[in-house]
Amino acid sequence: MSFALAAAFAAPGLAVGSFLNVVAARLPLHRSLVKPRSACMSCGHEISARDNIPVLSYVLLRGRCRHCGAHIPARYPAVELTTALLAAGCALRFGLTWYALFAAAFCGVLVAISAIDIEYRIIPNRIVLPAAGVALVLQLVREPSLEWPVAALGASLFLFVAAVAHPRGLGMGDVKLALFLGAFLGWTVSVALMVGLVAALVPSVVLFARHGKAARKMTIPLGPFLALGAVVALFAGDAILHWYLGLMH
Ligand SMILES: [Zn+2]
Numbered sequence: 001m002s003f004a005l006a007a008a009f010a011a012p013g014l015a016v017g018s019f020l021n022v023v024a025a026r027l028p029l030h031r032s033l034v035k036p037r038s039a040c041m042s043c044g045h046e047i048s049a050r051d052n053i054p055v056l057s058y059v060l061l062r063g064r065c066r067h068c069g070a071h072i073p074a075r076y077p078a079v080e081l082t083t084a085l086l087a088a089g090c091a092l093r094f095g096l097t098w099y100a101l102f103a104a105a106f107c108g109v110l111v112a113i114s115a116i117d118i119e120y121r122i123i124p125n126r127i128v129l130p131a132a133g134v135a136l137v138l139q140l141v142r143e144p145s146l147e148w149p150v151a152a153l154g155a156s157l158f159l160f161v162a163a164v165a166h167p168r169g170l171g172m173g174d175v176k177l178a179l180f181l182g183a184f185l186g187w188t189v190s191v192a193l194m195v196g197l198v199a200a201l202v203p204s205v206v207l208f209a210r211h212g213k214a215a216r217k218m219t220i221p222l223g224p225f226l227a228l229g230a231v232v233a234l235f236a237g238d239a240i241l242h243w244y245l246g247l248m249h
Contacts, residue, residue, distance in 0.1 A: 002092055005092070005096055006088035008091065009087040009088050009104060010085070011084075012087070013085075013088065013104065014080050014081075014083070014084045016083055017054060017081070017082065017083030017084055017108075017111065018052070018054045020079055020083060020108060020111055020112045021075070021076050021079050021080065021115070022038065023112050023116075024079065024115035027127065028116055028120045028122060038052065040065040040067065041070070042065060042068050042070030043067050043068035043070065045066075045067040045068065051066055054084075055077045055080050055081055058076060075118075075119070079112075083111050086104065086108075086111070086231065087108075089235065090103040090104040091104070098142075099142070102138055102142075102184075106135065106184050106234065107231060109127065109180070111227070112127060113127060113128060113177065113227060114227045116223075117223030123171075123176060128176045128177055128180050129176060132176070135148075136148055139184060145186075148182070148184075151183070151186045151187055152180075152181075152182035153179070155181055155182035155189045155190075155193060156175045156176065158178065159174050159175045160175045169219075169222070173223065174222045174223060177223055177227075178226070181230045181233075185233050185234065185237060188234075188237025188240075188241055189230075191232065191233040192226065192229040192230040193226070193229060194229065195228065195232045195233065196222070196226035196229030196230070197229075199225045199228055
């Protein structure tokens with residue numbers, strides 16, 4: 001039963017992931033999301049339906065364009081697979097509920113934002129602000145509470161202060177992302193921020209060890225790490241928060 005439910009979420013998750021690739025490639029360039037059809041970035045050949053099957057086409061084509069042999073970025077199957085796995089995870093964790101669907105959508109937005117932040121080093125307002133608004137309304141309708149707006153404002157204020165203190169470490173995009181995370185996660189957004197900031201330390205330390213002082217000029221996008229923290233908080237935030245608060249007593 002649970003396997004069937006996971007599969008029922010994973011299959012559309014693949015298709016949504018495929019669309020998120022289009023969003024990630026086109027939205028930052030202000031291009032239409034529907035027209036024209038996808039084409040090879042290298043030779044411009046339109047991608048046929050049989051070569052546009054999520055993950056499978058990439059594997060069958062061995063990561064190359066059928067016409068010119070140019071490499072297809074691994075980001076494409078990675079986005080599709082990640083979206084599908086997260087959707088399946090939401091089904092397993094939250095069962096056949098509306099919340100599972102909202103959580104899967106939350107994850108999808110995080111995947112798109114991460115892909116764009118890695119590629120372009122921006123978190124587009126046109127994604128993160130409407131997403132924050134929708135998340136807030138959904139949560140308020142689902143469970144009317146001050147938790148959602150307070151967590152949203154608190155999380156973004158926390159990152160705003162950090163951004164003012166370390167302007168090169170994080171930007172206003174991260175502050176707006178925190179607004180979205182807080183609106184959906186509520187109090188467990190604290191877990192998301194903590195896990196995200198700690199996870200972001202790992203590549204920083206690696207860069208510093210490899211490049212010494214020159215590493216200070218290299219920046220890593222924070223968005224994907226905050227997204228990772230948000231996924232941890234979504235699935236295990238309550239347990240982590242209870243454990244942590246238990247330690248304090
Ligand atoms: Zn090509």
